[in-house]
Amino acid sequence: MSIATCYGRIALAATATTLAISLGAATTRPTPDRWWAPGDGRVFPASLDYPNEQGVLRAMLVGGPMETKGHPFFSPIGPAGRACVTCHQPADGMSLSAASAQQRWDAVGNKDPLFLAYDGSNCPTLPQADRASHSLLLDHGLIRIARPWPARDHAGKPIKVDFKLEVVRDPTGCNRDPQWGLASKRHQISVYRRPRPVANFKYIEAMGFSFDPKAGMALPLDPATGKPVSNNLMADGRVLSLESQMRDAAGTHLQFAQNMDKEDVRRILDFERRIYVAQQVSRVAGPLDADAAEGGPRKLAESKPGRLGSQGVAVWSEFEAWEKLSDAEKAKLPPTMRDFRASVARGARSFRERTFLISDSAGINSPIGFGNPVRNACAFCHNMSQMGMDVAPGQIDLGTTNKPFADPMPWLPLFRVTCLGAPHPHYGRVIYTSDPGYALTTGRCADVGRITLQSLRGLSARAPYFSNGSAKDLRGVIDFYDRRYDIGYSEQEKQDLVNLMSVL
Amino acid sequence: MTRRLASLALLLATGAQAATAPELRFVGCPVYRNVDAGKKSGCWLVEDPASGIRYDVSTSPTKPDWNHAILVEARAAAIQQTQACGGAVLEPVRVSILPQECTRTMLPAEGYTGRKFALPRRNVRPLYEARQQPEAPFTPRTFVIPFDYGSDFVTYQLSDYYIDQAANYALDVQPARVNVIGHVASREDVVSGLRLREPPSLADARAKKIAEWMRLRGVPANRLHVSTTHPDTSSDDPAFDGLVQASRRRVVVQVTPMRSDRSANELP
Numbered sequence: 001m002s003i004a005t006c007y008g009r010i011a012l013a014a015t016a017t018t019l020a021i022s023l024g025a026a027t028t029r030p031t032p033d034r035w036w037a038p039g040d041g042r043v044f045p046a047s048l049d050y051p052n053e054q055g056v057l058r059a060m061l062v063g064g065p066m067e068t069k070g071h072p073f074f075s076p077i078g079p080a081g082r083a084c085v086t087c088h089q090p091a092d093g094m095s096l097s098a099a100s101a102q103q104r105w106d107a108v109g110n111k112d113p114l115f116l117a118y119d120g121s122n123c124p125t126l127p128q129a130d131r132a133s134h135s136l137l138l139d140h141g142l143i144r145i146a147r148p149w150p151a152r153d154h155a156g157k158p159i160k161v162d163f164k165l166e167v168v169r170d171p172t173g174c175n176r177d178p179q180w181g182l183a184s185k186r187h188q189i190s191v192y193r194r195p196r197p198v199a200n201f202k203y204i205e206a207m208g209f210s211f212d213p214k215a216g217m218a219l220p221l222d223p224a225t226g227k228p229v230s231n232n233l234m235a236d237g238r239v240l241s242l243e244s245q246m247r248d249a250a251g252t253h254l255q256f257a258q259n260m261d262k263e264d265v266r267r268i269l270d271f272e273r274r275i276y277v278a279q280q281v282s283r284v285a286g287p288l289d290a291d292a293a294e295g296g297p298r299k300l301a302e303s304k305p306g307r308l309g310s311q312g313v314a315v316w317s318e319f320e321a322w323e324k325l326s327d328a329e330k331a332k333l334p335p336t337m338r339d340f341r342a343s344v345a346r347g348a349r350s351f352r353e354r355t356f357l358i359s360d361s362a363g364i365n366s367p368i369g370f371g372n373p374v375r376n377a378c379a380f381c382h383n384m385s386q387m388g389m390d391v392a393p394g395q396i397d398l399g400t401t402n403k404p405f406a407d408p409m410p411w412l413p414l415f416r417v418t419c420l421g422a423p424h425p426h427y428g429r430v431i432y433t434s435d436p437g438y439a440l441t442t443g444r445c446a447d448v449g450r451i452t453l454q455s456l457r458g459l460s461a462r463a464p465y466f467s468n469g470s471a472k473d474l475r476g477v478i479d480f481y482d483r484r485y486d487i488g489y490s491e492q493e494k495q496d497l498v499n500l501m502s503v504l
Numbered sequence: 505m506t507r508r509l510a511s512l513a514l515l516l517a518t519g520a521q522a523a524t525a526p527e528l529r530f531v532g533c534p535v536y537r538n539v540d541a542g543k544k545s546g547c548w549l550v551e552d553p554a555s556g557i558r559y560d561v562s563t564s565p566t567k568p569d570w571n572h573a574i575l576v577e578a579r580a581a582a583i584q585q586t587q588a589c590g591g592a593v594l595e596p597v598r599v600s601i602l603p604q605e606c607t608r609t610m611l612p613a614e615g616y617t618g619r620k621f622a623l624p625r626r627n628v629r630p631l632y633e634a635r636q637q638p639e640a641p642f643t644p645r646t647f648v649i650p651f652d653y654g655s656d657f658v659t660y661q662l663s664d665y666y667i668d669q670a671a672n673y674a675l676d677v678q679p680a681r682v683n684v685i686g687h688v689a690s691r692e693d694v695v696s697g698l699r700l701r702e703p704p705s706l707a708d709a710r711a712k713k714i715a716e717w718m719r720l721r722g723v724p725a726n727r728l729h730v731s732t733t734h735p736d737t738s739s740d741d742p743a744f745d746g747l748v749q750a751s752r753r754r755v756v757v758q759v760t761p762m763r764s765d766r767s768a769n770e771l772p
Contacts, residue, residue, distance in 0.1 A: 207631055208630050208631060208632070209628060209630055209631060210628070210631055210668065210671075210721060211628065211664060211667075211668070211717070213660045213664065216657045216658035216659075216660075216663075216664075216713075217658065217713070217716070217717060217720070218671070218716075218717045218718075218720035218721050219720065220720065221720060228720065228721075304632065306630075306631075306632065307630075307632065308630060311630070353542075355540060355542060355543055355545075357538065357546070365569065366569065367657050368660050369564075369565060369566030369567050369599075369601075369652075369659060369660050370544070370567060370660070371536075371546065371548065371567025371568060371569070372567075372568070372569040372570055372571065373536060373546065373570065373610075374544060374546065374567065375538075375540065375542075375543060375544060375545055375546045376543045376544060377543060380543065391630075422603075425569070426571075
């Protein structure tokens with residue numbers, strides 16, 4: 001066991017004890033095993049709580065408990081022994097934290113199907129028993145994503161590509177690998193991304209408007225159904241519907257060669273559309289739905305999805321009630337709880353109102369005519385009530401993967417993109433990136449580094465953050481924004497935003 | 505105080521004739537003034553190289569990119585509020601971003617207030633809001649979609665507003681035919697020393713983009729008829745707010761209902 005892992009366990013145990021003391025009945029139920037192995041055969045309860053360093057995350061299954069024995073989300077359906085739940089763990093907000101991956105490695109090493117050679121290692125050709133071969137998953141929570149290159153459309157046909165892609169740096173060896181690399185028969189590019197949470201899909205699938213203003217086009221149609229879709233599903237928009245996503249995942253991450261049958265698809269969809277996750281209890285602020293606050297997953301499950309916060313329920317107004325407590329009510333609270341709640345409420349207000357100049361970010365500053373730069377706040381893009389994702393399809397280049405804005409990440413590959421037609425509106429002719437993102441789907445150099453925004457709920461359960469895990473904690477997220485856009489947050493503002501995100 | 509008096513003087517000088525003010529057209533490098541009156545409150549200024557006057561083009565649907573020159577097409581505003589940004593206000597105004605590079609420049613607020621953001625009147629409403637359907641008898645309707653110079657991108661809170669109307673009407677009345685006709689500003693103009701002329705192929709690109717939008721919204725592809733027209737003409741459609749030069753760049757959508765004497769709910 002590594003020192004870091006050991007410390008993590010101690011910290012978690014301490015957190016759980018503190019919670020048990022401070023919250024009484026809220027945590028008297030025994031915490032179920034954190035790790036859901038494929039085929040466990042447990043019953044998924046209507047409400048499932050897991051402690052984390054910031055408090056308690058709750059997974060809520062609308063419609064009541066569900067038997068997981070034989071359920072395709074929880075059962076190994078391919079030869080690799082993996083199931084959907086392997087990378088979408090309830091304790092991790094239906095995503096996968098790097099800490100959980102480390103715990104699995106410490107427990108059973110590469111025998112856990114999580115560490116499947118295909119994508120649970122840095123490259124399938126590496127020696128699989130070595131920890132170093134899984135370093136991206138263990139240290140950064142990253143799964144290998146192999147995309148065809150040149151790009152193909154949703155029907156698998158080659159599309160016109162307006163840029164050249166070259167490998168500059170290949171620390172995993174996979175992009176130059178004779179079996180798996182760009183020049184191999186597979187013609188694949190390997191990028192490394194965090195698993196996105198499988199929960200709160202009512203919001204992720206919601207279409208607030210009939211068009212995508214960032215693309216200047218009506219919403220795309222799902223090829224399978226011919227119906228419009230939100231296009232908010234995947235980091236690079238490579239699939240348009242949950243059904244397509246599960247077939248894509250089954251064929252790649254689960255190594256399932258056959259098509260899933262209709263009943264399996266139906267059962268997975270049923271589960272995915274009933275599961276809601278959010279932080280339910282804060283270690284310091286207490287229950288997040290106390291004193292008229294509206295944190296936790298219940299509000300998520302009950303609210304209408306796809307609503308613009310600026311024209312309806314303000315984003316993170318869930319914590320407005322804590323601003324309005326009378327002095328007498330505040331006096332009844334322990335000072336640390338009172339101060340923390342005030343900080344969360346300030347963080348919510350800052351999220352909506354603290355403006356800064358956003359520049360050179362494709363998806364915001366181009367091609368849509370907001371201007372470059374444009375003054376706005378976090379809620380400009382994180383604009384959906386209750387979820388903090390983008391009501392419109394949210395492919396944005398924050399600079400998390402593109403140089404010069406991206407932080408140094410020597411463990412990731414680096415690609416040189418040369419635009420063959422018009423130069424990129426902000427980077428010029430040549431772009432260096434660790435993940436071209438949406439451009440791997442569209443084939444457009446203007447889309448390099450654009451990554452779909454995701455849900456901000458359940459963050460405390462699933463570090464690290466950003467699609468490439470470049471922020472190791474919530475403070476890292478705020479620090480990145482502060483550097484990227486030269487915001488000049490005060491220390492108090494940073495802490496307020498971190499506290500806010502910790503209770504979502 | 506001096507600034508306010510100057511603003512008032514400008515208002516008195518220009519206000520009366522603003523409605524008939526001559527159309528301005530020039531190319532310049534935009535300057536961003538970093539005022540903070542909340543979201544989207546920054547100011548965009550640009551100097552007309554011919555007159556040396558600094559104009560405020562902040563109300564354009566397309567805002568500038570400080571790395572690129574812009575084509576400005578506008579008239580002087582009826583009410584001059586120079587204290588907002590520090591330039592003579594143009595409204596209506598259209599900005600088109602050109603490929604020519606500019607040195608990015610940002611001015612401090614210098615006491616200017618900026619403008620608090622207000623939702624433009626041309627905005628597409630969300631799907632979750634109830635929409636009023638047209639009542640029979642249905643009539644043929646024409647919708648005009650503006651475009652920025654040299655671009656087939658659908659301008660946010662301008663062009664999208666009109667396409668949305670066109671698509672909704674086409675869906676509501678189950679059209680027998682939708683003509684989508686692309687136009688370009690194909691006549692060469694020299695503006696601030698720069699030769700401007702749109703290629704004829706852009707008319708086709710614009711029309712196809714609008715037709716694709718309509719198809720994705722659910723208008724049957726076999727009802728959509730795409731064509732282009734090459735004579736460079738202007739339009740007096742309200743979408744252009746009287747800006748003749750900007751009106752040369754457009755797509756016209758003609759929706760012909762299947763039958764005019766049935767309500768939307770009765771149509772097959």
